[in-house]
Amino acid sequence: MAGATRAMTCHRLCLLSHPSELVIGTAKTFFTVPSFQAKFFRKWSSIGSIRAFGCGGAGASRAYPDGFLRIPNYDSLPQFPSFRFSVLDKRARGLCDLHLARAQVSVEEREIETEHVSRNVVDILQERGLIESITDEELRSVCTKQRLKVYCGFDPTAESLHLGNLLAIIVLSWFQRCGHIPVALLGGATARVGDPSGKSMERPVMDDQTIARNLKGIHGVLSQILKLTREKHSPLILNNYDWWKEFSLLNFLRDVGKYARVGTMMAKESVKKRLNSEEGMSYTEFTYQLLQGYDFVHLFKEEGISVQIGGSDQWGNITAGTDLVRKLLQQEGAYGLTFPLLLKSDGSKFGKSVGGAIWLSRSLLSPYKFYQYLFATPDSDVIKFMKILTFLDLEEIQSLEATMGKEGYVPNSVQRRLAEEVTLFVHGEEGLTEALNATQALAPGGATQLDWKTLEAITEDVPSCYVAQASLLGSSLVDLCVSTGLLQSKTAVRRMIKQGGLYLNNEKVEDEGKTMVAHDIVDGKLLLLSAGKKNKIVVRMT
Ligand SMILES: Nc1ncnc2c1ncn2[C@@H]1O[C@H](COP(=O)(O)OP(=O)(O)OP(=O)(O)O)[C@@H](O)[C@H]1O
Ligand SMILES: N[C@@H](Cc1ccc(O)cc1)C(=O)O
Numbered sequence: 001m002a003g004a005t006r007a008m009t010c011h012r013l014c015l016l017s018h019p020s021e022l023v024i025g026t027a028k029t030f031f032t033v034p035s036f037q038a039k040f041f042r043k044w045s046s047i048g049s050i051r052a053f054g055c056g057g058a059g060a061s062r063a064y065p066d067g068f069l070r071i072p073n074y075d076s077l078p079q080f081p082s083f084r085f086s087v088l089d090k091r092a093r094g095l096c097d098l099h100l101a102r103a104q105v106s107v108e109e110r111e112i113e114t115e116h117v118s119r120n121v122v123d124i125l126q127e128r129g130l131i132e133s134i135t136d137e138e139l140r141s142v143c144t145k146q147r148l149k150v151y152c153g154f155d156p157t158a159e160s161l162h163l164g165n166l167l168a169i170i171v172l173s174w175f176q177r178c179g180h181i182p183v184a185l186l187g188g189a190t191a192r193v194g195d196p197s198g199k200s201m202e203r204p205v206m207d208d209q210t211i212a213r214n215l216k217g218i219h220g221v222l223s224q225i226l227k228l229t230r231e232k233h234s235p236l237i238l239n240n241y242d243w244w245k246e247f248s249l250l251n252f253l254r255d256v257g258k259y260a261r262v263g264t265m266m267a268k269e270s271v272k273k274r275l276n277s278e279e280g281m282s283y284t285e286f287t288y289q290l291l292q293g294y295d296f297v298h299l300f301k302e303e304g305i306s307v308q309i310g311g312s313d314q315w316g317n318i319t320a321g322t323d324l325v326r327k328l329l330q331q332e333g334a335y336g337l338t339f340p341l342l343l344k345s346d347g348s349k350f351g352k353s354v355g356g357a358i359w360l361s362r363s364l365l366s367p368y369k370f371y372q373y374l375f376a377t378p379d380s381d382v383i384k385f386m387k388i389l390t391f392l393d394l395e396e397i398q399s400l401e402a403t404m405g406k407e408g409y410v411p412n413s414v415q416r417r418l419a420e421e422v423t424l425f426v427h428g429e430e431g432l433t434e435a436l437n438a439t440q441a442l443a444p445g446g447a448t449q450l451d452w453k454t455l456e457a458i459t460e461d462v463p464s465c466y467v468a469q470a471s472l473l474g475s476s477l478v479d480l481c482v483s484t485g486l487l488q489s490k491t492a493v494r495r496m497i498k499q500g501g502l503y504l505n506n507e508k509v510e511d512e513g514k515t516m517v518a519h520d521i522v523d524g525k526l527l528l529l530s531a532g533k534k535n536k537i538v539v540r541m542t
Pocket of ligand 2: 152153154155185186187190195240291292293295296314317
């Protein structure tokens with residue numbers, strides 16, 4: 001070991017600026033060395049541990065996924081010490097002898113930007129019921145000391161993400177709110193293989209066109225919600241096809257497969273379940289965990305991403321990744337975190353492959369319908385949903401909960417707040433306004449002043465038909481209600497008017513003999529007929 005030890009001298013204080021610099025130090029104090037040495041340090045630390053000795057203390061340093069080396073107890077060293085490194089691993093020593101002599105250059109110190117890491121994200125997620133498991137409790141302290149990059153993967157198995165996936169986006173967003181960098185990974189490659197997790201049957205193979213269309217749709221949803229910018233710490237969206245397309249089978253078997261134990265792979269829940277089924281499992285799907293596992297290795301090494309999150313069904317794939325980082329890169333510092341699955345009241349998972357998904361993309365589900373879905377959350381779920389699907393303070397949620405039991409509580413007030421918060425997060429101001437306008441316009445007997453834009457927007461959610469304007473003017477309203485299919489017969493229309501249930505543009509119709517005039521056509525474009533609470537039709541003019 002002695003032969004591998006050389007002295008390095010520190011000179012001056014400065015800020016870290018260049019990404020290729022190596023940073024050494026504790027959470028608060030970092031040392032940087034110029035990039036040519038950084039390269040060697042990174043290499044040594046990936047094959048063996050490095051020990052740092054100074055006048056006041058010593059500590060085994062660790063290479064972090066960002067490629068930086070940190071000396072845990074550096075703070076106990078006097079300022080600007082001379083200190084030396086000794087490389088403890090035999091394989092590293094040769095390299096070290098070669099290059100350490102050149103490392104007699106300045107080492108620069110800087111204060112790490114700790115202010116960006118505002119709150120402990122792991123504690124927050126736990127308080128809100130958003131943690132199912134963590135691979136290592138150490139993440140709780142690591143996340144307060146450095147800006148982390150955190151990723152979650154989404155396979156493009158549909159054109160949009162759904163309410164269940166929103167939980168993943170919310171967890172990413174919590175990381176972002178606490179100063180970290182969220183990364184959404186599109187599974188352009190993994191979608192070609194198919195994740196068996198939670199699936200009782202083999203997934204159908206998707207053709208390239210469908211995958212491309214789905215990637216585009218999901219990219220749109222993610223970029224709108226995560227709000228990508230050109231700034232340094234902006235969220236990122238990557239696609240794993242970018243590194244898998246070049247990976248040959250032989251290289252995969254040699255570089256990844258060698259580190260994977262078949263016994264461990266078979267023990268994963270996703271595999272065990274399927275092996276016991278009649279259909280069994282294809283070799284392709286069996287390999288899925290290694291693809292996701294290697295993604296983590298790649299992202300750890302190339303992008304400095306050290307945390308992977310996912311729903312609890314992803315635990316096996318996520319731990320495949322942390323294991324591979326340890327074995328393949330011989331590095332610690334890769335963490336996994338899972339959150340509980342969002343379940344419907346019947347206990348089934350909100351998903352996309354199963355019908356009836358609550359889509360996040362407005363082209364598949366209008367902001368109005370999305371809002372309405374949340375508005376209809378049962379009282380028994382609403383507080384839990386507030387905690388997991390919104391960013392409201394827990395105290396505020398508690399006080400809302402307290403109002404629910406009190407006299408004078410207006411039913412569904414908490415649901416309204418939930419629907420507003422989540423619609424705002426997913427569809428932005430514009431989407432929320434559209435949802436609120438449509439809600440008002442479509443409210444049973446709602447007496448809202450209608451404009452053509454609102455009516456146009458609700459045509460996504462209520463039936464509509466065309467009528468020639470010229471033939472409409474002067475005709476009877478009763479006839480119109482029958483010809484548009486609102487009600488079956490003139491008798492039914494007249495009965496509805498008598499009962500006070502027929503509305504034209506949200507205004508009650510009282511005159512059975514009413515004829516249509518130009519003023520009845522909203523902004524000269526369309527009108528709304530309603531019979532009772534739910535039966536509505538938008539009539540467009542041609
Ligand atoms: N209901 C849910 N609750 C919480 N997280 C979910 C839910 N559904 C999916 N996720 C998470 O979203 C991420 C992306 O999942 P994925 O793209 O496979 O969606 P999916 O709905 O499970 O798709 P599929 O139905 O095709 O399996 C994963 O981390 C997954 O665990
Ligand atoms: N397996 C994940 C998607 C995913 C893909 C690649 C990853 O690296 C991570 C996650 C899912 O189906 O939900």
